[in-house]
Amino acid sequence: MTSEVIEKFRQDIGSVFSTTEERMLARKSRDFHWYSPVLTPQLQHYLADVVVQPQTEQEIAAISAAAAKRCIPITVRGGGTGNYGQSVPLRGGIVLDMTRFNQVNSVESGSIRIQAGAIIKTALTAALGTGQQLMMYPSTLQSATIGGYLGGGFAGIGSVRHGVIRDSGMIQSLKVMTIEENPEILTLSGDDVGLVFHSWGTTGIILEAQLRLVPAETxxxxxxxxxxxxxxxxxxxxxxxxxxxxxxxxxxxxxxxxxxxxxxxxxxxxxxxxxxxxxxxxxxxxxxxxxxxxxxxxxxxxxxxxxxxxxxxxxxxxxxxxxxxxxxxxxxxxxxxxxxxxxxxxxxxxxxxxxxxxxxxxxxxxxxxxxxxxxxxxxxxxxxxxxxxxxxxxxxxxxxxxxNNPHIFKLEDGGRFDADGRKMAFRKRVDPMGLLNPGKLRSID
Ligand SMILES: Cc1cc2nc3c(=O)[nH]c(=O)nc-3n(C[C@H](O)[C@H](O)[C@H](O)COP(=O)(O)OP(=O)(O)OC[C@H]3O[C@@H](n4cnc5c(N)ncnc54)[C@H](O)[C@@H]3O)c2cc1C
CATH class of the missing domain: 3.40.462 (Vanillyl-alcohol Oxidase; Chain A, domain 3)
Structure with missing residues (x-):
């Protein structure tokens, strides 16, 4: 991306927090792929051109619209604890850091609605306050976000009781934003949540998750x-x-x-x-x-x-x-x-x-x-x-x-991407220009 395009993007998004400060670009372009001596030399040099930290849905929509208008890649990021370079921006562009979009929207009997950038511990604490708990969480509960867990995770503490995420019924619904000059918000439920689960941020920006809660135990x-x-x-x-x-x-x-x-x-x-x-x-x-x-x-x-x-x-x-x-x-x-x-x-x-x-x-x-x-x-x-x-x-x-080889950074190589082709069709619908996390899909990049 030329610095001129990035400056125009920053003007388009107005008051939304953005930075091109070098240390911040470096910090937000890394995740835990350093676990792998195979991935480290392949991924360590990639750098975002700009980091944005929205706080509201309107601000995320402004980012999506401006990215689509100027054709700039967007890599969505939560806590950056993924192990396969999932949130490393392979084509530079925007790193969309969701961690300031972090409110608990509601806790009811049997479910919680929470913004995607919230740390998982926040969700657990809110649930416990009502005598309920999450069905599972990763061991990174203190640093990983809800959106990152659903976008990049697989199982966790609680999976011996409730199953791995995809067949546990834990995700009741997801609100997802498209990447277009006029972004839309879609609500997915039932089997359709699988279109976004474990897609490494390639099939829409998760805004909010509704997760099933179970009675708290000691x-x-x-x-x-x-x-x-x-x-x-x-x-x-x-x-x-x-x-x-x-x-x-x-x-x-x-x-x-x-x-x-x-x-x-x-x-x-x-x-x-x-x-x-x-x-x-x-x-x-x-x-x-x-x-x-x-x-x-x-x-x-x-x-x-x-x-x-x-x-x-x-x-x-x-x-x-x-x-x-x-x-x-x-x-x-x-x-x-x-x-x-x-x-x-x-x-x-x-x-x-x-x-x-x-x-x-x-x-x-x-x-x-x-x-x-x-x-x-x-x-x-x-x-x-x-x-x-x-x-x-x-x-x-x-x-x-x-x-399940952890020394790869192409989504399909993890072996769980898109058996029936529905995810790719959905990706075209939500991201027609292919701007989300480019470089991670072997079949198109
Ligand atoms: C020490 C350690 C322990 C771990 N333990 C577990 C474990 O128990 N279980 C497990 O499953 N994993 C585990 N992991 C992997 C990782 O921590 C989890 O998958 C975690 O939940 C990722 O959350 P994050 O916020 O850090 O996501 P990130 O690393 O920031 O992102 C992960 C992926 O999700 C995408 N993403 C992030 N936010 C959004 C959003 N709002 N919308 C769309 N896509 C989004 C990103 O683009 C990226 O592709 C572990 C990793 C480490 C380093």
Missing amino acids: WIDCIATFPTYGETIAFGNAAFASDLDLFLLSAVEKRFAPFYKRTRAYFDGTRDAMFSMVNEKDVDAFFALAAEFNGVRSMAVSETERANANLRAIHETAFNHTTLMALQVDRSWTYLQVVMPDPFEPDLAEAQLERFGDEALMHHEYTKEHGRPRIGGLPLIKFSTEERLNEIMRSFEADGCII
Whole structure:
């Protein structure tokens, strides 16, 4: 974009906050793709030409209209915690930072309506204030936005109870703005919310989400430890199949202990562990079941006890926070995303552990899909070369695992984009000039 076009755009949007200050452009052009030594050299140099931070629907409409008039790319951004460069502006242009568009519009029995730029914790707090809670949230709840989670996320804390986002019924409706000189606002509900979910901001600007709420429960942060990783997985499978009310089941092998500094008293590297959030009524039954697999009760703390003891919240030790804790200690690790075969036999966990030796540390998250366990492996991988990373992926596949490669930045390569072509048709409808997040769609860019 020439600076002249950008200046004209800034004049068009009048009083809407915009900046071309270099540090801000750099900061808002990055996300967590640095987890990947493959993506980092490919994406780190891209830069927006201008960052805008609207506060109202009218301001977002002014940005959309001016971008369409001047044919400037728009990359929508929430908290910038995506791992695949989803909010990196590959063609420069506008980064539309939604974080000042962040109001809770209403909380009713069974649902919340909230602006897309609100931090997820804001939604959870508002729901808890009415005796309700979100069905799930990512471990980045304190920094990620509602729009970013729906645009870029997949599952999270709560997915073992309610399923992954797409089949959980969590998204009741979405308000979406088109990119046109006269922008429209569309309201999607039912199956149509899938046109925008996990589209990386390529199928419209999410303005507002209506999310289903469920009655709030008291969750206890629990750690059970086991002599072997196979027994940890065998317990996880049994716990999933039981009547226990669980909000998180996150298995890590003992070699993760050096990264879990604030829980060292409970996970010291001598035994493998299941990190869980358990309904307070089921805590004793949870540990009784663990005992059947030689598990022992290591920790069970309420939110208050945890805060008083300055322990890290269990939900911030799971999903990609586990990876983050390792990277904070040693940047030579990277990771993979692996869907384990169903059923996931403990023997396979042990065999993979042995096969990869010091090159991979095992971590599995239990989620649910169509009522069945969907166990996601997020193994840490000691990075050497891209070729070796690819070999490791093929080795997992040979075991019947499915790889969702986190070292890619094209939406289709993640394997969940547009099976029936409806998303692409919708994209043409909402963004006829193809200005949204260009460069992310292999089929058209
Ligand atoms: C430590 C760590 C832990 C994580 N844990 C989880 C987890 O438990 N579960 C999970 O699913 N993911 C997880 N992630 C990935 C990521 O945090 C989540 O997907 C998160 O919800 C993204 O929100 P965000 O606001 O940061 O989005 P961003 O990174 O800003 O954006 C993500 C995508 O959504 C698009 N987008 C943002 N806002 C809008 C909008 N208003 N309208 C349309 N599109 C929009 C962007 O263009 C981008 O393509 C984790 C990442 C890290 C670094």
